Amino acid sequence: MTKRKTYTAEVARDGSWWYVHVPEIGHSTQAKRLEKVEHMVRDLIALAEDVPKDSFGVEVHVRLPEVQALLDAALKARARLQSTQRQAHEATLAAAVALRGTGLPLRDVGDLLGLTHQRIAQLMAAEDEGTTAVRR
Numbered sequence: 001m002t003k004r005k006t007y008t009a010e011v012a013r014d015g016s017w018w019y020v021h022v023p024e025i026g027h028s029t030q031a032k033r034l035e036k037v038e039h040m041v042r043d044l045i046a047l048a049e050d051v052p053k054d055s056f057g058v059e060v061h062v063r064l065p066e067v068q069a070l071l072d073a074a075l076k077a078r079a080r081l082q083s084t085q086r087q088a089h090e091a092t093l094a095a096a097v098a099l100r101g102t103g104l105p106l107r108d109v110g111d112l113l114g115l116t117h118q119r120i121a122q123l124m125a126a127e128d129e130g131t132t133a134v135r136r
Contacts, residue, residue, distance in 0.1 A: 006057035009041045013064060025049065034062070093127055096120050 010021045014030070020037055021028045022044060029044045031037045037060055042053040064071060092113055099109040106117040113120065 004055065004057050006059055007041065007045055009037060009058055009060045011037055011060055011062045020044075089123075093123050096123055097127065100124065 007022050007024050010023065011034070012019050016032075018031045018034055018037055019028065020030060020041060022041060025045060025048045027044055027048055029040045031040045038058050041058050041060070042056075045051070045056060045058075046053045092115070095113060096109050099112060100106070100120075104112075106120050110117040110120045
C-alpha cells in the first residue's frame with residue numbers, strides 16, 4: 001500500500017482574509033473563512049501538482065501569534081475535559097453495573113449516582129449493546 005503524501009497549510013490572518021502558504025510546493029492562496037482553507041489548499045495543490053484533489057492529505061496549521069498562547073491553553077483544557085468526561089462516564093457505568101448487580105432498582109442507582117433512572121437505563125443498554133457487539 002502506498003502512503004499518501006501530506007501537504008502542510010501554514011495559515012495566518014492577513015487583514016480580513018486567511019493567508020495560506022503550502023511550503024512543499026512553494027505556492028500560496030487565501031480564503032475568506034477558515035472553514036474554506038482546506039478546500040482552497042486542495043484546489044491549489046491539485047492545480048500545481050496535476051493530481052486529483054482527493055489523492056493527498058492536508059494538515060492545516062493556524063498561527064495567530066498575538067493570541068496563540070490563549071488558543072493553545074483553551075485547546076489543552078478542552079482535551080483534558082474530554083478525557084475527564086470519558087473517565088467519569090466509565091466510572092459511572094462501572095458503579096451502575098455494580099449497584100444493579102447488588103439488586104438495587106434503577107431509580108435507587110440513579111439517586112445514588114445523581115442521575116435519572118432513565119439515564120442509568122440508557123447507559124446500561126449501551127453497555128449491553130457494546131458487549132454484545134464485541135462478542136459477535
